[in-house]
Amino acid sequence: xxxxxxxxxxxxxxSCLGIVFFCTAxxxxxxxxxLMHPNDDTTNILRFMYLKKSAVAAQxxxxxxxxxxxxxxxAVTKNLYAVNIGTIFSILCNGLIIQxxxxxxxxxxxxxxxxxxxxxx
Numbered sequence: 001x002x003x004x005x006x007x008x009x010x011x012x013x014x015s016c017l018g019i020v021f022f023c024t025a026x027x028x029x030x031x032x033x034x035l036m037h038p039n040d041d042t043t044n045i046l047r048f049m050y051l052k053k054s055a056v057a058a059q060x061x062x063x064x065x066x067x068x069x070x071x072x073x074x075a076v077t078k079n080l081y082a083v084n085i086g087t088i089f090s091i092l093c094n095g096l097i098i099q100x101x102x103x104x105x106x107x108x109x110x111x112x113x114x115x116x117x118x119x120x121x
Contacts, residue, residue, distance in 0.1 A: 015086035023094050027101035031109045044113050055102065059095030067091070 003011060030040055039062065047058035074080045102111075 012085040015084075016089045019086060019090050019093070020097055023097035024101040024105055026094075027098045027105060028109065030098070030113075031102065031106075031111050033112050044111075048111070048113050054095070055099035056095030059098065060091075063091050063094075 003014060006014075026040060030036070030044055033044070036044070043055075043058045043062045046061050047053055047055055051057040051061065070080065070083065
C-alpha cells in the first residue's frame, strides 16, 4: 500500500491512529467479556481487583514484563529494535484511550467482569 514510503510524520500519525482504533476495540471487547485473550483478561484482573478500576494503571502494569524484556535485551545486545513512536504512544496512552472509549463509545455496554465475591464491577 506504500505506507512504508510515506514521510515519518504521516507514518507516526497512522500508527497512533491505529492504536486508537485497537484500544477502542479492546474497550468494547473487554466490556463484552465473552472470550478474552489472556493478556486482556490479565488487564481486567489488574484493573478491577487491584487497581481501583483504573485502565491506565492496569495497562501500565501489564506493560512491565515486555518493558523488562526490552531492557534485558538492550543490556545484552546494546541494540533496541522496533521501538518507535507507536510503541511509546502505546505504552503511555493505551489505558487512557481504553478508559475514554469505555465512557464515550457505546456507554451502555458495561463491564461484566466479576470478582471472587461474584459482584459486578
